[in-house]
Structure formats: structure tokens, C-alpha cells
Amino acid sequence: MQHDEEYIGNLKNDKDFKISYREIINNVRDGIIIVGLDGRFKYISPQIKEMLGGREIKINSLLFDFLHPSEINELKKKFLKAVRNQGVLTEKGIEFRVKDNNSHYIWLEARTKNHYNNKGTLIGFIISVRDITKSKKLQFRQQKLLYEQQILNKVSIKVNREENIDRICGILGEAIQSFNKDSYVIVTLYDKKLDALRIRGLFGLGKMNQKIKEIINKNFEDISVQTMDMANESNLYKAGKFELISGGLYRLTSRKTPKYMFKDIEKRLNINLVYTIGFSLGDKPYGGVIICLQTGKNLQHTEIIETLVNHISVIINHRFSEKELRESEEKLSSIIKGLSRGKIAIDIINKDYKIIYQSQLLKERFGDNIGELCYKTYIHREKPCESCKIKKVLKENKVYSIELIGMDGRYYEIISIPFSELDNKRNKVIEVIIDITNRKKVENQLKESEEKYRILAENTQDVIWTMDFNFNYNYISPSIE
Incomplete structure (x- = not known):
């Protein structure tokens, strides 16, 4: 501290080192303005013109003429209050906007000090001004x-x-x-x-x-x-x-x-x-x-x-x-329910013979067997049926059908259809399973009936024959001999 005082004292006595307060003010980063109690400029440092892109502010012009319209009233209130109270209200920075030479508003931050004359009377305010436009833009x-x-x-x-x-x-x-x-x-x-x-x-x-x-x-x-x-x-x-x-x-x-x-x-x-x-x-x-x-x-x-x-x-x-998927599923569910009422069931089987999906009719007859092997569930076998078409359907991408008797003793026709996923991989089949038990009973009854009539026809003494519309014989009983 003593060294600093000695250094400053030496500067004061150095005839080659002369500097004024004006030179100091003109070479600092911040701009300095002095405003009188009437709100008019009394002093403006060169930095202000530089901040405003070359815009001139004349001495005795009114401070409030340069402010953004939305901020004039608020800043005017603060200024008048400071005048009435004979001193600045706060030394904290005040942020406001001023129009530059290109008619763009820039952001400034001002810090204010009281300005007194030699008699200690308040005659205005000394305002230190800094351009904060960049930081405000970043903030916004x-x-x-x-x-x-x-x-x-x-x-x-x-x-x-x-x-x-x-x-x-x-x-x-x-x-x-x-x-x-x-x-x-x-x-x-x-x-x-x-x-x-x-x-x-x-x-x-x-x-x-x-x-x-x-x-x-x-x-x-x-x-x-x-x-x-x-x-x-x-x-x-x-x-x-x-x-x-x-x-x-x-x-x-x-x-x-x-x-x-x-x-x-x-x-x-x-x-x-x-x-x-x-x-x-x-x-x-x-x-x-x-x-x-x-x-x-x-x-x-x-x-x-x-x-x-x-x-x-x-x-x-x-x-x-x-x-669309829900609507599609609802339609499919409705169709499957309708098919079930007609004794038609549906399931989906993968390439490994595992059941992926069962309609309600199948669940009622065979139980819920999702994940189980189809030949064990439906036929009670230890290996796939000899007549099974699943592998052939997947390989040839064609529809095949077979008839078989289920574990419940009923006859079923199974129509196997290739089923492709969204990625077009064919690794499952849809099976439409139709209960044909009644049809089989009728067919068997018809066969039995035909057999009976054949035996009767072949053992009667009467001659029996049938012919078509062209008078061609298509049956003659053995008794003709």
C-alpha cells in the first residue's frame, strides 16, 4: 500500500506525465453521461456515440426522447422520484433500450451516482453506461x-x-x-x-x-x-x-x-x-x-x-x-364369432406346430392351448399327422385341406392357408376348421343305404336296369343272365 502511494506521488511530481480526468473518461470502456435535474444532458462521453453506431446526442437534449416508448414512463417515474428525494434511489444497474443510428434498439445498463456542486448541492446525476445487447439477446x-x-x-x-x-x-x-x-x-x-x-x-x-x-x-x-x-x-x-x-x-x-x-x-x-x-x-x-x-x-x-x-x-x-387396427380386429372378431355359430373354428399354427391363436369354439371343445403342439392337443399324438399339410403350405405358399377325426371323436375338415407377417415372412398358417361330423354321418348313411339296395338289386329275380336320356344302359341287374 505504501509502495502504491509513493508511486502515485512520484507520478504527480513527474513533469513528463500529465493526464486529465477527461483523458481517463475518454479511454475507459463504459460511456459516461451527466444529466441535470431537468432531465437534460450536460455531458456526453465519446463512447456513447460509438455505442449508438455514430448517432449524435446533443447537449441539453432531453434524456427521455431517446428511450424505448414502452420504458419512458417507468424510467421517468424513477428519475422524478430521485429528484424529489435529492438522491438516486439505488446504485443497482438499470436496464433500458435506446435507438441507434440504424434505428435499431440496443440494450444499455446504467449505474447512477449523485452529482454535487462545490457547495454540496445536488445538481444532477452521473451515469455510467455499458452496452449489454449481446448478453440480453442470449438471455432472451x-x-x-x-x-x-x-x-x-x-x-x-x-x-x-x-x-x-x-x-x-x-x-x-x-x-x-x-x-x-x-x-x-x-x-x-x-x-x-x-x-x-x-x-x-x-x-x-x-x-x-x-x-x-x-x-x-x-x-x-x-x-x-x-x-x-x-x-x-x-x-x-x-x-x-x-x-x-x-x-x-x-x-x-x-x-x-x-x-x-x-x-x-x-x-x-x-x-x-x-x-x-x-x-x-x-x-x-x-x-x-x-x-x-x-x-x-x-x-x-x-x-x-x-x-x-x-x-x-x-x-x-x-x-x-x-x-384401423382396432376396427379390423373388431371386424375379424365379429367374423370369427359368426363362423363359430356356424360350427367353423379358426386357429393359427407356427412352423413348429405350436398353437398361436384359437377361436372361442376351439377353446370350448379342446381348452385354451396357446403355446401347445397342435397334434397333441387336437389328435392326441406324439408326432405330426402323416396327412398334415403345414410344411407343404409354407413351402409352396398354397392352400391345402385334409380331413381327420379329432380327440372328441368328431370329423373335421382343415383348410390350411399361408399367413404372412408384416415383414412378409411366411412362418405361420391359418387353419379354418370345419366340423363336418353331420355331413360324414349323412355320407356314411347314404353309403350304407346304397349297399343295401345294391345287395337287394343283385339278389332279386326281377330284371332291373337304368338308362340315360340317350337310351344308353348304365346299370343292368345280374338277374338278366
């Missing part, structure tokens, strides 16, 4: 990412728990509208019954929905676009990326609704820009999101919305597949 970016991630997480949780496709569309539409609060969001999705894209959700209209209904004479949700009418516009519904639509809403309906109606709607809703992003799976368009922006508004959070739409499109596609 982090806040934006955090906000987007929170929305994405909430939507993902809701959608993964939801089975109803219309409600999934609703969750998606609400999330997108929360990213662009002054927008109107429309979610469309393919309707198989209509063979058309139908509106599944409409967000942001509020009371305007009734006015639109008056224009088009129906609810907005009732508008649909037939897929066959979309030949020239189908790319708009499957891009997976945002596209600005030059023709507005009219173009998105494949020009099948009168143009003046949509122009009237856009005018009433103050719509200036229309964007669309299609669900990105497959070549056939099956829906997407339309965002209508009011005049003066720009599309916000585009990247996260694109990510969200593409993520939801995969889930919707899975829900479609699950729904």
Missing part, C-alpha cells in the same frame, strides 16, 4: 428456448395420454395459438368417410365465429376440401415446413368456395398473412395447420412449431393405425 434466447420446451413438454404429455384424434388436434391448435397470441389457428385432418380434409379445430376467433357463420352460411368447422380437388395444392398439406400462401384462405380451399367470401373474412379479421404447414407423413395429404396473422404481426416460434407439428403428425398417424 435462453428464455425463449425454456418457454418453448415447457410448452412442448406439456403438449407431449397431454397428447401421449389422449386417444381421441379430434382432441389431439385441439391440443396442438391451442399450443400454436399460445405461441402467436394475436393469430387465428386452423387444424385440418383427413376424414375417411368424407374422403376430404375437414377442419378439426379453430382457435383465436372468439366472438368473430358468429360473424364468419353469417358470411358463409355455415360453421367454419363444416368447411371441407375433397382430396380429388387438391391436385394442384396437395403439396401445401404435406410439406412439413411453413409456407407463406400468396392466395390466402381461398387458395387453401382449392378455390371451391367463392373468393369474395374469404376476402370478406380476411378483411373482418384483419388477416394480412396466411401460413400453412402440412403433416409430413406419406405422399397423400392428410391435414396440417393454417396460421392467419393480423396486419403488423409476424410469425413467431417457427422452429418449435414445425417440430411440434411433425411430432404430433407421427402420433396422429399412429392413432389412425391403432384405430
